Amino acid sequence: MDLYLFGAGASAAEGAPATRDLFAMAYRDLGPPFDEQVQAVWDFLAAVFGRQVDGPAAFDHLPPLDQVISLVDWSLHADQGLGPAYDPPRLYRVRQALEHLVCSVLDAAQDRRPGDGPYARFARALAGRPPGSYVLLSLNYDTLLDDALRVAGLTPDYGLGPADGSGPLLLKLHGSLNWAHCPACDHIAVVREQVAHLLPRPAGLSCSRCGSRRLAGVVISPTWLKRSLPAPLSRVFAQALEAVRRAERIVFIGYSLPPADLAVQHLLLRGLLTRKGAAPPRIEVITRRPSEATIDRFRRLFGPGVAFDCTGFRGQS
Template sequence: MTTVYVFGAGASRPEGAPLISDFIEKAYEKLGKDSSEKIVSIWKFLCDYFGKDPKNSKEAGENYPTIDEIVTIVDYAISNNINLSSYHTLSKLMEVKKGLVNLISSTITQSIVSNDIHKKFIRELKKKKGPIYLVSLNYDTLLDEAITGCYKNPKGRVINYGFNSVITSNPRFNLFKIHGSLNWSLCPFCQNIRVYNKPIAHRLYEEYDICGTCSNSYSEPVMITPTLLKSYNIQRLNNVWLAASEALAQAHRIVFIGYSLALSDYPIVNLIKNAISQKNILREIVIVGVRSDREQLGKRYCKIFSKNITIAFDDSGFTGQTHWDTQLPRDIIR
């Protein structure tokens, strides 16, 4: 039985990563006093646009909208050629967008305090036979580092990211990060994606490294930012989506870890629904969350997926467990 694991933001929460709901508060806690030009420009934009100048992280979280709302406002203005003020013209907003990417990358990187849970999860998966399929909506590098850390002296690549739109059995670990990753950089000229062994997204939009394909020295982050106006126009990232679709099409069981299947994530819903319809072999879904989210998540998943699919809930949260391969949780929603 083939299992595909889908990781949402809730999976990284126990390791310290922020959620959308508290991202601005965490960003101000980590970067409120940061003196770098890009970060300072973001706090100035938020202060000017919303007319509020918070003095601490709690005030920032209470007085500013969530990070996805902020990015959506900027994206909408850019896509419609609208100035948000006499100061925040279209050209300024392009720089604000880069600054937001920097803020997101830096906040995630500085917030993560451990990787014990993901390492435990990957160690257990590595014991199993056959290829392993992971689909992640997270930018962080927790899974990447956990996988590479399992191999002391690897011969060749240990992760297939799906850049060539295929799934593999060698490497066994197929990790499809469909919203991009903090350790990827994009050459805008040849569309080559380079992978690094640490987060570097907040250091890009400048000369960082030489592209091995075309020798260009300008790099951009590979991140589909949290916005209602998501744009998927990076060809090799589209290949990652194709590979994720192929993996999901083979799934008899999908385990959703820390993922709410939010209404704004309709591209993800379409990806999953289209994939599972190809072979129509999906039989079980496991939702991994906390007890307080059980009713809301259960209703949401039941609305999205066919009545022929068993939906179970694991309310223990993500602790690195992998036993769903052999047994469903006792709490059967449908």
């Protein structure tokens, strides 16, 4: 069985922003003027890091998104503020505003997707294979891969409920823009629209199980600290772990193995170390112009036999 793991670089090949570029793209695509939550992020950056956000160039002198979210998450975990202006309740609102910013800019980026990009070519290559011969893991919130699969005639199974075996398993470990979580009954609904940046109260959307209208997006940030997961997403992680155990070949696409994403590293190592005597899988990395640090991280974690394709994601499988 082949296991494909997609990182932000795969969606960047379709025009979505890489993590390091997300703040600058948000400034360009979402304003000015900005809505209240996006402006709250800029105000937070200015207050904490002493740099006014007055244009995309300002982010050359500010920490990237994942570092900012990690800092906020750590403060909330420790129940400590960041200076007199940002006590924990206000930091929680900043955390919500950061999620809103991320989902809004990704939603805007999806409107610029190419007609026949790498995901479409990848999905067509899968169309002739039995669904059980591969599993797809994605760390991206966008639905670019999901949409490409549907166009190719493949209905993704997100692993949120009982499997029917009719489509490929697409396990989105960090959530998805088209998922809505109901805190009242813990149900995650899959909808066709990108709704995460509109919740908790988009018009006409309610939980299909209990009727609650207080829904939340499912956006798990790639930081040192993972907040408690909804029960259906814990099921997704369990299926991902089993896929790592069964994989004969693991292909990383557009993923740099960032140090902050310890949860994914833990999942991979735990799966590899509990394979019940099976031979180690082949490890392949599809990327573009990887840094020496990225190459070193993969080889330290998986050994010197990691194979690199440095031509970038073009849809190869």
